[in-house]
Amino acid sequence: MITSSANGKVKQVMNLTKKAKARKETGLFVAEGLRMFKEIPRDRIDSLFVSESFLKNPEGRKVIGSMNYEEVADDVFKTMSDTATPQGVLALVKQYAYTIDDILDRPGPALLMILDTIQDPGNLGTILRAGEGAGITGVVMSDTTADIYNPKVIRSTMGSVCRVPFVYTAGLPETLAKIKKRGICLYAAHLSGRNNYEKEDYTVDTGFLIGNEAGGLSDETAAMADTYVKIPMMGKVESLNAAVAASVLMFEAARQRRN
Structure with missing residues (x-):
């Protein structure tokens, strides 16, 4: 002992x-x-x-x-x-070791979560856990995102870290360009969104861009999106917590794919 x-x-x-x-x-x-x-x-x-x-x-x-x-x-x-x-x-x-090709080569339509400098361990863990429930096919993260192996993240995933493939990238714009070449349409929740999020078609290869809790998406990352979408708000709320916004988008995609 x-x-x-x-x-x-x-x-x-x-x-x-x-x-x-x-x-x-x-x-x-x-x-x-x-x-x-x-x-x-x-x-x-x-x-x-x-x-x-x-x-x-x-x-x-x-x-x-x-x-x-x-x-x-x-x-x-x-x-x-x-x-x-x-x-x-x-x-x-x-630890697990995945490459971007491991994620992009998975069968069926892609459903990616792409995280730009998510800092809160609880948010990161929640996105993985909710993502597994929504059927995402992978998570792509900037290298400025929190460490997925932080114990707080691990606890928040409730085991999803063992089942959802993920990868960090030092060059997020270059990785996004590679993703787009595969025919994956990138959506960013943005105040300048053209349509409410539920108006878009997520049954095809899809990636959602989620930005930093305080600053949102960087301009460089936001510019890589094919489409900006809005999550409409009531009251005086301007935006949602990163994990909540991610969940809204992921489960709308899941709903569409079930139908």
Whole structure:
């Protein structure tokens, strides 16, 4: 049993939790909590840590099954944890590696979410989770977007990070040009939108551009859109939260495709 927070494995977990650089260098990320543990494909788990209290629960032992694990004293597990009320199970997981071609070559009509400098981890995680529910085929992100392996993002995805392909790009305009060459129509929610969002046809290859929470889309990214659309507002509200706006668009596309 690990009984000291000075243990090297404990320090590794804490480093991966706090530092994007450490996650990038090791190719690992931290997934904490019972729900996330159940969602992770077993072949992607590098190492598993469970608290002594978790092991005393017969259900906990049943969930772990025959997997190898490190038992951790409760007080040390609290030190490792990034949550206020740890559930007692934490895994180090191998990161996913996709290319833009992996996303563009998927069968069926494309439905892409393209994110320009989304900064809030909760927004990013919510977009992935809602996106899986809406049937998106991939997420493309500028390299100024939040780290998808941030523990807060991982928790917000509720497992969708394991199933929705995603890619970062250092040159978003160039990547958008490649996407457009594939015949994918790009839509941007914009105050200058010609039509309300539900008036467009999203049953064909489609990509939605979503901008930064404070500043919206950069001018350079917005200029790559084929069409601007509006999400009409009542009251004095001028715009929606990035994840909410993304969800409105994604689920309109899903509705059209169901019909």
